[in-house]
Amino acid sequence: MNHTVNMDELVKKLRAAKVRATLPRLLILRILSESNQAMTAYEIEKAVAELNSTLFLTSIYTVLRSLEQANIIQRYHKPGERQAVFSIGTQSGSVICECIKCKKRIEVDQRELDQNLQQFYQQQQLNVKSYNLIIQVECKECT
């Protein structure tokens, strides 16, 4: 937990996605916003308990699914890991390097990458809606 999240922003985010701002949804969004790493449903369950709230794992999965369908969060599978991890949608088009050891995340300045991608989309006549890419790295503290 490294920064405080503005709950109004979260409510707006849900409304913009035409999702009702229920308490469990806000709670899980808050946890994912405050986390600087993608989390598994189990980690979210633990974080909920630390906030003195209770959400059963099945409810957490239901909420995660609805947030995922609304494109507010993304689900990832990391290679070699069975558990899916969830992270709040950074703006679409984000490229993040995540250290496989300390889980630190570094956002990539992808303006140059974007230019190359734009060319590719045009050549292939693709209408890209959004993308999120996590590149697994070892950061300099961990190597």
Ligand SMILES: [Zn+2]
């Ligand atoms: Zn590291």
